[in-house]
Amino acid sequence: MERHIDINRFDYALPDARIAKFPLAERSASKLLVYRGGEISDRHFADIGDVLPAGELLVFNNTKVIRARIIMHKPSGARIEVFCLEPHAPADYERAFAVVGACEWSCIVGNRKKWKEGYVEINFESDGRAEYLRAWITEDRGRECTVRFEWTAPMTFGQLLEHLGRIPIPPYLNRESEEIDNTRYQTVYSKFEGSVAAPTAGLHFTPELIESMRQRGFEFEEVTLHVGAGTFLPVKDEDAAKHPMHTEHFEVRRATVARLLDRWGHITAVGTTSVRTLESLTALGWRIRTAGTPDAGRVVGQWELYDIPAAYTGREALADLLGYLDREDLDRLKAATQIMITPLGYEFRIVHNIVTNFHQPKSTLLLLVSAFVGDDWHRIYDYALDHDFRFLSYGDSSVLMR
Known part of the structure; x- marks a missing residue:
């Protein structure tokens, strides 16, 4: 199938002054843009427990940034x-x-x-x-x-x-890494070393915020995807469909798959890396359904998810994956992904809501946001620019609910 995406449709003016060069003193003091079914408002990140539906399962990426x-x-x-x-x-x-x-x-x-x-x-x-x-x-x-x-x-x-x-802070910060980056360019739940970039949507969470949400009935799970430097690669081709996606390695525990299946329909991905990991599970489930194995040595291809029948649900994928792990007596699954999520007819099958920062113009991450909210990404980014939101890795956040 011929695929074409005009990357110029995903451009916007980002003044340098709006790029957050340093983190705020308090992680959860950042602003939170709330997109709910087309309506846009703003809160503080500390209010996220008031914004998300009660009982949501939040999925963190627990990778740790190495001094690369x-x-x-x-x-x-x-x-x-x-x-x-x-x-x-x-x-x-x-x-x-x-x-x-x-x-x-x-x-x-x-x-x-x-x-x-x-x-x-x-x-x-x-x-x-x-x-x-x-x-x-x-x-x-x-x-x-x-x-x-x-x-x-x-x-x-x-x-x-x-x-x-030294901690490899993003190139667009245009500065050397400093002592503050050693702690603040890590999430508070980072565990497994391997990333050269932080899963930045999670930088806003504090142990106190997580605990208060837990007491209110929210649940939390973790996946591991090691973020590569390719996440910063700009789309250089006018046709974004020709952009070769980088490979990122991920790992998901059997207990996490079981929890995802139990809470299917109520899954909030914290960050685009969690989105990429969770959505890649659909491809592995489909491989099990059609070939009996996820062929774990292989990578989930850039366009593989677009070829899976629309009738195959995320719930079925998680059930197929769980059945495979139980048959093989495995407590975790390791794989890799090159998934490219674009507004070119991508079907989200596992992720229900997304927590994410504001991304660079003409980036694959902005394509992912557009795939989730459609052309409303223009309204969301215009609102953020008009209401003094801070952008990129150390910037403010958004929660996107369709």
């Missing part, structure tokens, strides 16, 4: 920035952070023209001893490279990143 930027130098003194994207060897996130001595990662290299050959390094001290971390490019793949790291300190790679790395 490492500033290294050539022996000549040239400064090279190595930005770790995802593990290559070992390829599993858990093992990659636990390895000692050496590993390989897919990376983006800053000042690449100065690093044609040889190694770059960073010298540091640990427990009073002089140590070093060295890196070599083992494969050049254009925008990304495979980089081999070797180090002398008796540390895991995860500990090494904590010691030497």
Whole structure:
């Protein structure tokens, strides 16, 4: 099927002054735009329990942002920035952070023209001893490279990143990361290391807000999707359908699938990464229905969900997935997704409401919002601009209810 999306239809003027360069002092003090069946109003994020229907199941992405930027130098003194994207060897996130001595990662290299050959390094001290971390490019793949790291300190790679790395705040903030970013560019429920960007809709929640909502009857579940740098890639082609979506790895527990099935029709995704994870489950369920297996080694394709019959519901998908996990005696499912949610006839089958920040013009995330609310995205963004909302990662939030 031929697909065409004019990306210029998803453009709007975003003054630099409206981009939040730093977080507010209090997480839940941010503003909240409320879109309910076409009506728009605004509250404070702390009021979200008054806004959402009682008893909703909120789904968080519990990924944790790693200190993925490492500033290294050539022996000549040239400064090279190595930005770790995802593990290559070992390829599993858990093992990659636990390895000692050496590993390989897919990376983006800053000042690449100065690093044609040889190694770059960073010298540091640990427990009073002089140590070093060295890196070599083992494969050049254009925008990304495979980089081999070797180090002398008796540390895991995860500990090494904590010691030497920097939090990779979004490029549009146009500043270096600062001490505040180490805590505020993480959600309060982050657990599993692997992201190079935060699931920013969750930055507004505090432990106190979550607990007060829990006492009022709201339920909470967590999925894990490791956010890649591709989330910031602009759509460069005039036809957004030609934009190649990045791959992101996710994991969902069997207990979460059971809860989602029980609360189907009352599921609020906190953030676009939670949306992408939950909606990808439909494709896995359909594979089980038609082939008997989700083929977990494969990736959910960019357009795969558009080819699933409209009559196949999210409830059926979750039931098929739960049945498979029980038959195979699995307590979790690992997969990856390239899903691209656009207003080109996308059918939401699992997500009922969305909590999300305000996204960049001409971005795949704005396409996702448009797929959910239709052309009303113009009214929503005009309202936010006219009412002094702060935009992008450290900005204010919205709750979208159809």
